[in-house]
Amino acid sequence: MKPKVQEQPVEKVTQEEYKYGFVTDFEADEAPPGLNEDIIRFISKKKKEPPFLLEWRLKCFRHWTKMVEPTWPNVHYPKINYQDIIYYSAPKQGPKSLNEVDPEILKMFDKLGVPLQEREVLAGVAVDAVVDSVSVGTTFKAKLGELGIIFCSFSEAVQEHPDLVEKYLGTVVPYNDNFFAALNSAVFTDGSFCYIPKGVRCPMELSTYFRINAAKTGQFERTLLIADAGSYVSYLEGCTAPMRDENQLHAAVVELIALDNAEIKYSTVQNWYPGDKDGKGGVYNFVTKRGACRGVNSKISWTQVETGSAITWKYPSCILQGDNSVGEFYSVAVANNMQQADTGTKMIHVGKNTKSTIISKGISAGKGQNTYRGMVRIQPAAENARNYTQCDSLLMGDKCGAHTIPYIEVKNNSSKVGHEASTSKIGEDQIYYCRQRGLSTEDAVSLIVNGFCKEVFRKLPMEFAVEAQKLLNVSLEGSVG
Amino acid sequence: MLVIKGLKAKVEDKVILNGVDLTINAGEVHAIMGPNGSGKSTLAHVLAGREGYEITGGEVLFEGKDLLALSPENRARAGIFLAFQYPVEIPGVNNTYFLKAALNSILKSRGQEELDAMDFLELVKAKLKPLKMDESMLQRAVNEGFSGGEKKKNEILQMAVLEPKLAILDETDSGLDIDALKVVADGVNLLRNKDRAFLLVTHYQRLLDYIVPDKVHVLAGGRIVKTGGKELALELEAKGYEWITGNQKKEAKV
Ligand SMILES: Nc1ncnc2c1ncn2[C@@H]1O[C@H](COP(=O)(O)OP(=O)(O)OP(=O)(O)O)[C@@H](O)[C@H]1O
Ligand SMILES: [Mg+2]
Numbered sequence: 001m002k003p004k005v006q007e008q009p010v011e012k013v014t015q016e017e018y019k020y021g022f023v024t025d026f027e028a029d030e031a032p033p034g035l036n037e038d039i040i041r042f043i044s045k046k047k048k049e050p051p052f053l054l055e056w057r058l059k060c061f062r063h064w065t066k067m068v069e070p071t072w073p074n075v076h077y078p079k080i081n082y083q084d085i086i087y088y089s090a091p092k093q094g095p096k097s098l099n100e101v102d103p104e105i106l107k108m109f110d111k112l113g114v115p116l117q118e119r120e121v122l123a124g125v126a127v128d129a130v131v132d133s134v135s136v137g138t139t140f141k142a143k144l145g146e147l148g149i150i151f152c153s154f155s156e157a158v159q160e161h162p163d164l165v166e167k168y169l170g171t172v173v174p175y176n177d178n179f180f181a182a183l184n185s186a187v188f189t190d191g192s193f194c195y196i197p198k199g200v201r202c203p204m205e206l207s208t209y210f211r212i213n214a215a216k217t218g219q220f221e222r223t224l225l226i227a228d229a230g231s232y233v234s235y236l237e238g239c240t241a242p243m244r245d246e247n248q249l250h251a252a253v254v255e256l257i258a259l260d261n262a263e264i265k266y267s268t269v270q271n272w273y274p275g276d277k278d279g280k281g282g283v284y285n286f287v288t289k290r291g292a293c294r295g296v297n298s299k300i301s302w303t304q305v306e307t308g309s310a311i312t313w314k315y316p317s318c319i320l321q322g323d324n325s326v327g328e329f330y331s332v333a334v335a336n337n338m339q340q341a342d343t344g345t346k347m348i349h350v351g352k353n354t355k356s357t358i359i360s361k362g363i364s365a366g367k368g369q370n371t372y373r374g375m376v377r378i379q380p381a382a383e384n385a386r387n388y389t390q391c392d393s394l395l396m397g398d399k400c401g402a403h404t405i406p407y408i409e410v411k412n413n414s415s416k417v418g419h420e421a422s423t424s425k426i427g428e429d430q431i432y433y434c435r436q437r438g439l440s441t442e443d444a445v446s447l448i449v450n451g452f453c454k455e456v457f458r459k460l461p462m463e464f465a466v467e468a469q470k471l472l473n474v475s476l477e478g479s480v481g
Numbered sequence: 482m483l484v485i486k487g488l489k490a491k492v493e494d495k496v497i498l499n500g501v502d503l504t505i506n507a508g509e510v511h512a513i514m515g516p517n518g519s520g521k522s523t524l525a526h527v528l529a530g531r532e533g534y535e536i537t538g539g540e541v542l543f544e545g546k547d548l549l550a551l552s553p554e555n556r557a558r559a560g561i562f563l564a565f566q567y568p569v570e571i572p573g574v575n576n577t578y579f580l581k582a583a584l585n586s587i588l589k590s591r592g593q594e595e596l597d598a599m600d601f602l603e604l605v606k607a608k609l610k611p612l613k614m615d616e617s618m619l620q621r622a623v624n625e626g627f628s629g630g631e632k633k634k635n636e637i638l639q640m641a642v643l644e645p646k647l648a649i650l651d652e653t654d655s656g657l658d659i660d661a662l663k664v665v666a667d668g669v670n671l672l673r674n675k676d677r678a679f680l681l682v683t684h685y686q687r688l689l690d691y692i693v694p695d696k697v698h699v700l701a702g703g704r705i706v707k708t709g710g711k712e713l714a715l716e717l718e719a720k721g722y723e724w725i726t727g728n729q730k731k732e733a734k735v
Contacts, residue, residue, distance in 0.1 A: 428532070433569035435553035436529050436562075437583035437639065438590070447582065451573030451622065 031088035037061060040186055043088050047155050047189070050162050053169075060175040060185035067179045073342040074371040074403060075311045077284060080249060087187045087220070144202070150195040151206055154222050157193030164195055168226055172255040172292045172319070180251040180313075181288040184220045188253070191222035196231040196262070205461050207236035221252040227262035229295060234265040236464055248273075250309075251286045260295030260322065265303070267460050268316075269468050272308035274475070277366075279338025282310025289316035290346075293325035293354075301328040302345065303459045305468040307475040310339060315373065317346035320354035320382075327356040330456040332468070334475050335368030335400065344374035344405075349382035349415070358389040361453050364400035365476055371403040378415040385415040393423040394452050396445070396476070446473040482507045482544060482678050483528075483647055489538035489703075490527050497523045499703030500539065505647070508675040512689055512714065513682045515700035516722050521682045522566050524700065525651045529563040530556045543647070557583075558590040560646030564636035564653045566682075571623040576635070577605060579623045580642055587643060608641040611671060612664050629656045637668035644672065649680045654688040666691030686714035701726045 031042050040061055044054040069080075144151050150161060157165055175185045196202055227233055237254075250272070258264050266289075275282025285308075291300035302316035318327030329345035347356035362370040376387045393402035404421050426448060434444030450457070450469050457465045483505040490498040497520045505511050515521055527534050528541065530553035541548040548556060571579065585595040596604065609616060614634055624632050633653050640648050653665050669679060669692050681692065689697070689711055697714045699707040699722065707713065707725050717725075 427569070429569050430571055432531050432553060433565065433571070434579075434583075436531075436557055436565075437579075437643065438554055438557035438587040439583055440554055440586065443582065443586065447574055447579065448571055451571055454573035 029089060031086055033086050034083045035061075035085070035087055035187065039087050043187060043189060046088060047158065049158055050166075052162075052166050053158060056170065056175065057186050060182050061187075063176050064179070064182035064186055067176075067182055069179050073313050073373075074369065074405075075313060075340040075342050077311055077340075080284070082183075085249060088189055143204075147200050147203070148197040149200060149202055150193065152193055154188070154191040154193050154224065157224070161193070161195070164226065165193070165224065168224055168255070168257055170255075172257060172290050173253050173288050178288060180286040181253050184222065184251045184253045184288070188220040188222035191224075191252070193223075194225040194233065194235065196227045196233045198228045199230040200228075201231065202233040205234045205236050207238065219248070219250040219252070221250075223252070223254040224257075225255070225264060225266070226257045227259065227264050227298075229260040229262060231259075232263045234267070234461060236267050236269075236461060238269040238271075238464070238467070248283045249286070250283055252288070254287070254289040254316075256289075256291035256300055258291065258293050258295060258298035258300050258322075258325075261297045262295060263299040263301075264291065265301045266291070266316075267464055268302075268304040268306075269460075269464060269471060270304065270306045270308050270312070271471050271475070273310075274308050274337065274339050275310040277337050279310065282339075283308065285309035285312045285314060287312075287314040289314065290319065291317070291327070292319045293322050293327060293351075295325070296322040296351075297324045298322050299326040299328075301330070301459070303328075303330040303456065304332070304343075305453075305456070305460070305471065306331070306333040306341060306343060307471045309341075312339075312341040312343050314343045315345055317348070318356065319348045319350065320356065320385075321350045322354075323351040324353045324355075325351055326354070328459075329356075329358045329360070330459045331359070332361045332363070332453045332456045332472070333370055333372075334363045334472065335365070335370040336363075336475055337366040337368060339366075339368045341369070342371040342373055344372045346375040347377070347387060349376075349378045349385040349387070349412075352381070352383040353385070354382055355386045356388075358387070358391075359455050360389075360391045361456055362391070362393045362402055362404075363396070363449060363452070363472075363476070364393065364402050365396035367399045369401045369403070371405060373405045373407075375407040375409070376417055377407075377409040378412050378417065380411045382412050383414050385412060387415075387417045389417075389419045391419075391421040392452065393421075394449065395423065395425045442477065445476065449473075449476060483548075483680075484542040485528075485539070486541075487539035488524075488527070488541060489536070490523060491535040491537055492523070492533065496537075497534075497703055498527065501700070501703070501705055503698065503705055505678045505680060507646075507678055509695045510669075510673065510679040510681065510692060512694040512697045513680065513700050513705075514684065514697065514714065514717055516726065519701050520703045521700050522651055525563055525566075525649045525680075525682060528556075528649060529553060529561060554586070555590075557643075557645075558587050562640050562643055562645035562648045564633070564640060564648065564650040566651040566655070568624050568627075568632040568636055570625045570627075572625050574623050576621055576623050577602070577619045580605065580639060583639070584642055605638075605642055608638060612638060612641065612668055613660075614638060614664070630658060630661045633657060634661060634664055637665050641668055641672065646676065647678045647680065648672070649682070651682045652684065653681075654683050654685060662688065663691065686718045689714050699725055 031039055037058060040057050044057060173181050175182055194206060225235060256264050256266060272283035272285060273281060293300055300318050306312050316329060320327050327347050333341045333343050335341045345358055358374060360372045362372055364370040372391045378385045391404050395402055402423055406419055408417055410417060430448050431441060431444045434447060435441060449472060457468060460468055485501055485503040488498050488501040501524060513521055536549060581601045588595050624635060627635060636653060654662055694711055697709050697711060698705045
């Protein structure tokens with residue numbers, strides 16, 4: 001059944017109204033393709049959202065319609081038809097606990113090496129598995145609950161903790177921030193929510209696995225993580241997607257908030273389908289990730305290993321508002337075959353004695369194009385701010401490209417900003433040396449590449465580091481020799 | 482063990498090896514000396530399988546098999562080790578990890594059991610001791626920031642761990658202080674046995690005081706132009722190469 005596309009008045013929209021303007025079948029597990037205010041109401045109603053959220057979504061949508069897709073990133077792709085995308089789809093059954101999870105889905109996780117139950121026991125990791133747009137399993141909630149930690153799907157947070165959601169949602173990435181963030185804000189269907197109360201040190205790594213499941217379904221995940229005063233949390237986000245032919249849009253938004261003396265470590269391993277050797281298929285990963293160090297002495301560290309996606313457009317950033325706050329960005333980005341990556345970070349120094357470190361390792365192979373784009377801005381009040389940036393690029397073969405675009409804006413004379421950059425080709429002599437010692441070319445390449453990425457890998461939690469190295473090897477297989 | 486017959490090699494149209502003949506038997510130590518640029522390192526790399534050389538003639542048999550047909554890693558697995566004149570740095574790669582990966586890939590290729598981290602550490606520490614090398618070297622990245630002498634000692638450590646059948650040492654003695662020179666010599670002498678052979682490329686007969694060779698060859702103009710015993714090295718030290726290469730040139734003119 002097709003929805004009737006209707007123009008909505010821009011005035012106040014209340015829950016009352018969507019009784020009328022809405023014609024889509026609410027029983028459907030899937031919205032029809034296309035985007036309009038009805039679809040947004042459909043999503044909001046499906047999710048039984050409070051009025052503030054629907055109003056916010058509509059505000060975002062209306063703003064989005066006036067925005068244009070950015071063209072400044074160094075990436076190229078066919079024009080996306082936003083009316084072709086299905087903005088809501090749910091798995092067939094709605095499981096309430098792990099036991100109810102579709103065995104097919106569990107099997108899929110197993111294949112990907114993510115045995116939920118095992119992880120529960122072995123690794124002590126709480127997993128909030130997101131298949132497609134609806135959360136299918138949340139573990140360890142009880143244990144975390146004892147400490148007052150809230151770790152749940154975003155939809156659940158909307159139901160259980162609407163005050164926290166309302167207080168923080170959109171405060172780090174405003175609805176009008178950029179085209180993809182605005183789109184996400186209008187149509188996000190689920191994601192993760194995490195709140196660490198005052199003084200609590202989260203005793204385990206929190207982890208979320210994202211999957212893209214149904215064909216033709218855009219993914220619009222929303223993550224909101226709040227570390228209250230004096231708390232600490234390490235959060236892992238990893239994902240992988242199966243082979244498919246059609247490009248898939250993924251536009252996630254992640255917002256982190258660190259209050260006084262709080263610390264957030266956010267680690268990502270991203271391995272979505274990059275498309276085939278000719279660039280056919282593959283995920284478009286247009287993500288907005290930003291953290292606000294709101295409190296004094298707060299700290300946010302982003303660590304990312306980006307091996308997947310056809311196109312990556314992503315700048316995990318830190319706004320260092322609190323005095324003495326610290327922002328870090330450690331990144332490995334791979335662009336192989338026809339992959340295009342335009343990634344980097346923004347460090348905005350607002351408070352006094354704020355410090356930021358940027359370590360970026362870009363690997364280009366095949367015809368891959370890898371761009372580091374970073375901004376360091378020192379605001380006038382940021383006395384004694386410090387930044388250190390290091391961008392290294394590794395080229396494999398001569399058809400790929402590496403580009404480094406650093407923007408530095410300094411408005412306070414007492415600050416110090418340091419930038420180092422290097423570009424090197426993977427050394428023939430290094431490979432030969434390894435082979436002379438008995439290693440195959442492939443092992444030699446993986447050894448050299450892993451060495452190149454060492455500074456970033458050692459920032460990852462142990463089991464994640466191992467996974468990341470494997471991923472890197474797989475994604476660079478056959479690039480040399 | 483190694484038979485080189487009439488080996489000719491070019492780099493970018495430049496003839497560098499022009500008919501090298503050399504036979505090394507198991508248990509022997511051979512030294513190769515010769516002027517700068519005469520092709521000693523080229524010979525070593527051609528034997529190890531480096532790309533970029535065009536073999537224009539001759540053959541090389543290692544234990545009766547065509548060596549030149551093998552990839553560098555398969556030569557290493559067959560038992561050929563080259564201590565580089567200029568060891569290569571591999572930033573970020575732990576020295577122990579590198580050596581373990583190398584040893585295990587060799588063991589695996591021979592159908593032998595690979596060593597786990599604990600066993601390997603034990604092995605490498607045992608090898609380190611007689612070489613009087615500092616354990617801290619194990620934790621550093623392969624050759625990264627190593628001094629010239631440390632790099633050479635690291636090559637000897639690798640040789641000691643990999644236990645090759647034929648070890649080629651390309652100027653491993655160059656740039657070493659007296660103590661380090663002894664370490665290198667000890668490394669070779671410890672491994673010396675009736676099944677193993679060595680080819681030492683050197684400019685200094687000093688090394689040969691510590692490692693007494695069975696034969697000394699002079700490589701000049703891309704060929705072995707003279708072969709003798711240890712006394713040849715002393716003679717070269719005293720007289721230089723002119724008297725041999727000079728002869729060569731005269732002969733060539735005839
Ligand atoms: N890749 C190359 N391209 C051009 N010329 C080369 C190349 N490799 C070696 N050569 C040349 O071949 C000749 C032999 O070099 P080689 O390194 O084998 O000499 P060597 O005997 O080891 O000298 P040394 O005693 O100085 O180490 C030199 O003239 C050198 O410049
Ligand atoms: Mg040489």
